[in-house]
Amino acid sequence: MTLLQKRSAAPQPAMRRRWFKRAAPAAIALAGVFAFWECYARLSGISALTLPPPSQVVAQAWAHRQDLLANAIPTLRATLFGFCLSLAAAFLLSVVVDFSTILRRALFPVFIISQTLPLVAIAPLVVLWFGFGLTPKILLVALVTFFPMLVALAQGYAATEKELEELLASMGASRWKRFWLARLPSAMPYLFAGLRISITYAVVGAIFAEYAGAAEGLGIYILNAKNNFRSGLVLAAVGVSSLLTLALFGLTIICQRFLVPWTAGSAAADHQRGGQ
Amino acid sequence: MSDVLLKLNGVCLRYGALEVLSDVSLSVKPGEFVSIVGPSGAGKSTILKVLTGAAQADAGTIEFDGKAPGRNDGLFAFMPQRDALMPWRRILDNVTLGLEVQNIGRREARRRVEALMDEFGLTGFERHYPAALSGGMRQRAALLRTVVMERPMLLLDEPFGALDALTRNRMQRWIEGMWLKHRWTALLVTHDIREAVMLSDRIYVLSPRPARVAEIFDIPLPRPRLRDETARARAASIEGAILDMLFSTQEGPAT
Numbered sequence: 001m002t003l004l005q006k007r008s009a010a011p012q013p014a015m016r017r018r019w020f021k022r023a024a025p026a027a028i029a030l031a032g033v034f035a036f037w038e039c040y041a042r043l044s045g046i047s048a049l050t051l052p053p054p055s056q057v058v059a060q061a062w063a064h065r066q067d068l069l070a071n072a073i074p075t076l077r078a079t080l081f082g083f084c085l086s087l088a089a090a091f092l093l094s095v096v097v098d099f100s101t102i103l104r105r106a107l108f109p110v111f112i113i114s115q116t117l118p119l120v121a122i123a124p125l126v127v128l129w130f131g132f133g134l135t136p137k138i139l140l141v142a143l144v145t146f147f148p149m150l151v152a153l154a155q156g157y158a159a160t161e162k163e164l165e166e167l168l169a170s171m172g173a174s175r176w177k178r179f180w181l182a183r184l185p186s187a188m189p190y191l192f193a194g195l196r197i198s199i200t201y202a203v204v205g206a207i208f209a210e211y212a213g214a215a216e217g218l219g220i221y222i223l224n225a226k227n228n229f230r231s232g233l234v235l236a237a238v239g240v241s242s243l244l245t246l247a248l249f250g251l252t253i254i255c256q257r258f259l260v261p262w263t264a265g266s267a268a269a270d271h272q273r274g275g276q
Numbered sequence: 277m278s279d280v281l282l283k284l285n286g287v288c289l290r291y292g293a294l295e296v297l298s299d300v301s302l303s304v305k306p307g308e309f310v311s312i313v314g315p316s317g318a319g320k321s322t323i324l325k326v327l328t329g330a331a332q333a334d335a336g337t338i339e340f341d342g343k344a345p346g347r348n349d350g351l352f353a354f355m356p357q358r359d360a361l362m363p364w365r366r367i368l369d370n371v372t373l374g375l376e377v378q379n380i381g382r383r384e385a386r387r388r389v390e391a392l393m394d395e396f397g398l399t400g401f402e403r404h405y406p407a408a409l410s411g412g413m414r415q416r417a418a419l420l421r422t423v424v425m426e427r428p429m430l431l432l433d434e435p436f437g438a439l440d441a442l443t444r445n446r447m448q449r450w451i452e453g454m455w456l457k458h459r460w461t462a463l464l465v466t467h468d469i470r471e472a473v474m475l476s477d478r479i480y481v482l483s484p485r486p487a488r489v490a491e492i493f494d495i496p497l498p499r500p501r502l503r504d505e506t507a508r509a510r511a512a513s514i515e516g517a518i519l520d521m522l523f524s525t526q527e528g529p530a531t
Contacts, residue, residue, distance in 0.1 A: 163360040170328040170354035171377040171425070181373070185364045262364045262405050 052232040061236035068240050071221040076244060078134060078206040078217065082141025086198065090146045094153035094187075098179065115147045119205070123212035137209040137217075144205040145198035152194025156187025189263040192256045199252055203245045280339075281306045281461055282327075282429060287336035289322060290486075296322050298486035300336070304429070304463055309455055311464040311472035314482030314490075315522065320465040321357070322487075324431045327463075328354050341428075350378070353427040357434045359418035361406040367417050368402040374425040389424055395454070396420045412443045419451070423460065430462040436471065448474055449502045456499055469518050473511045474501050481518060491521055 034054050040046075041053035048056060061068060093111075097104035123140055130136040157179075164182040173181065210219025218237050225233035256263065282304040289297040296319040304310045312320050325331035326338070329347045338345060345351050353374065361370045368386065375385035393399050396416045406414055415435060422430060436444040448471055455462070455475070466472050472479050476495055483490040495514060501507040 161360065163356045163358060164362065166325075166328070166330055167354065167356050167360045168373075168377060169330060170352065170431075171374045172348050172350060173377045177377060181377070182362070185362065188364070260364065262407070 049229055049231060052235065057232050057235045057239065060230075060232040061239060064233060064236065067221070068218075068236060071216055071218050071237070072240050072244065074214075074217040075203065075206050075210065075219065075241070078137035078209065079141055079202045079244070079248070081134065082138040082206065083145055083199065083202050085138055086142040086146040086202075087149060087195075089142060090149035090153060090194075093146075094150055094157070095179075097154060098157050098183065099175070111147060111150060114143065117143075119144065119208055123208050127209070127213040132213055132215055136212075137206050137214070140209040141202050141205040144201045148197040148201075149191065149194040152190045152197075153187050156190030157183045159190065160186040185260075188260040192252065192260065192263065195252050196249060199248045200245055202248065203241050207241055279305055281308075281341060282463070283337075283339040284323070285337045285339070287323070287326060287333045287338065289319075289326060289331060289333050295486035297326075297333070297488075299488040300482075301489060302480050304461060306461055307459045308477045309460075309462045309464065309475055311466060311476040311479045312482060313466055313469055313472045313479060313518065313522075314487060315484045316467055318482045318485050319487040320467075320482060321433050324354065324433050324463070324465055327352055327431060350425075350427055352429050352431050353422045353425045354431045355418055355422040355433060355435050358438050359406070359414040361414055361418060361421075363406055366403050366405055367398060367409070370406060371398075371417055371421040371424060373421055378425070389420065392420055392424060397450075410443075411439050412447055415439060415447060416450075423458070428461065430460050432462060432464045434466055435464070437467065444468070444471070445502075449500075451475065452500050452502050469515050469522075470511070473497075473515050473518070479518065481521060491518075493518060 038053045038055060041048070041051050041056075052060075093107065097107055119140070122143070123136075126136040126140055130139065160183045164186070165178050168178045168182055206217070207219040207222065210217035211223055212219075214220045218241050222234050222237045225231075225237065280303045282302075284300055284302050287297055287300045288295075300323060302310070302312070312323060314320050322331055326333050327345075340349075340351050361367075362373070365373070368389065371389050372382070372385040375388065376382070380388075393402065396419070398413065398417055398420065401409060401413065406417070409417065419432075419435065422432075436447050439447060452475060464472065464475065473495055479493040479495065480489050481491045481493065482488070493514065495511075497507050497510055497514075498504070499507075501511055
């Protein structure tokens with residue numbers, strides 16, 4: 001009760017303090033890594049061509065910001081298109097395998113085999129087949145991202161409370177209605193868990209595809225920088241791809257807040273999950 | 277025949293090798309509140325499943341208003357154990373679920389529900405998610421979702437089993453009042469014998485699995501019972517008789 005009153009009386013500072021408490025350890029850890037790297041690069045006598053200190057990487061990133069941005073945009077485009085294709089495919093396939101046991105038995109092994117293919121070997125082939133344009137990138141991003149989402153959806157459907165389906169059946173709901181009203185919403189928290197895993201693969205997948213052959217993009221930028229012995233620029237591009245991934249990761253969390261507010265890690269939802 | 281609404285005659289059911297219902301016969305008249313009590317695992321809930329169509333009887337007959345009920349006749353409004361509220365729907369959308377399934381328009385569904393919100397003590401919580409409600413309120417919402425379907429008969433599967441003792445008592449008083457007003461025809465499954473005695477016109481006591489009706493108790497007490505001292509005392513003695521009967525039929529030590 002007192003906690004509630006306190007919170008409602010002064011929500012802003014309390015929330016800021018809580019946020020700070022959660023973010024501070026991560027910030028300190030990250031700062032520590034960079035400080036160590038900076039000291040090591042400066043004091044060990046290692047060549048800046050081999051390992052530039054982070055301050056120098058940042059300086060080079062700033063100096064080449066226009067190039068980096070120009071190459072980040074195609075990568076982001078490939079990532080988002082590939083991810084959308086992947087999400088659509090994962091959703092459609094999840095519905096198909098949810099409704100048909102035979103298709104589930106037929107298709108799941110195929111999906112699993114698709115995840116055993118080494119990307120290093122597949123990426124150049126896909127580029128060979130589909131050219132240097134957007135298509136091979138989209139396909140490769142989709143290949144590396146669709147499986148976690150598909151598995152998450154299938155798991156989510158299976159985790160639907162049996163009582164909900166019994167209730168709907170007693171109301172006279174068809175199989176489709178039960179899917180739409182109970183199974184699909186039940187799978188949403190699972191989908192977002194899968195989404196967060198997938199999105200971390202997505203940018204890496206796009207860069208890999210570009211690495212195998214592209215006219216523009218962070219992947220080809222990294223390849224060129226490496227061939228010119230510009231380690232600083234390689235690391236700068238790596239940093240940009242990292243930031244892209246983090247931004248997309250953050251976006252999924254925001255989407256979850258808005259689209260499925262009952263799951264978004266609210267105290268009430270946590271309490272309920274703990275209570276059941 | 278028309279004075280009996282629901283009639284089960286010699287219903288048997290087995291899941292594979294497990295015989296769950298061996299011979300269940302019971303009847304419910306219009307406006308009656310009938311309870312089924314019995315040891316846990318006896319198959320009480322299975323009887324409701326047979327009625328909702330979630331399970332198929334292997335033998336015996338079921339008659340509703342003199343006819344065999346069809347799968348989609350919409351005869352029973354079922355309230356499952358726990359509340360089965362959907363955590364992703366606000367209370368208002370949870371209680372209109374049954375109407376939505378029956379393709380009743382959203383506006384019409386809300387109009388029907390809103391007329392009852394107050395009586396069910398849910399006014400002001402329409403926009404809340406179930407997680408924000410207390411156990412008693414969630415149970416009232418689940419009951420509202422059930423009765424608003426306006427089906428001829430309610431099937432209540434241990435509706436208050438998950439509540440703490442005090443809340444359960446309050447809910448029983450409340451539902452007694454509601455029943456006196458609306459006179460729903462209801463079949464209640466419960467393991468709480470006191471609850472059954474307080475609410476029912478008649479109680480069917482099941483034997484341990486495989487279930488058959490071991491004894492039928494008519495409860496001729498005047499209502500409301502939960503607020504009346506003498507009714508409570510007489511109810512307690514009936515409760516004792518049912519408990520004695522239950523324990524005497526159980527072979528071996530109670531579990």
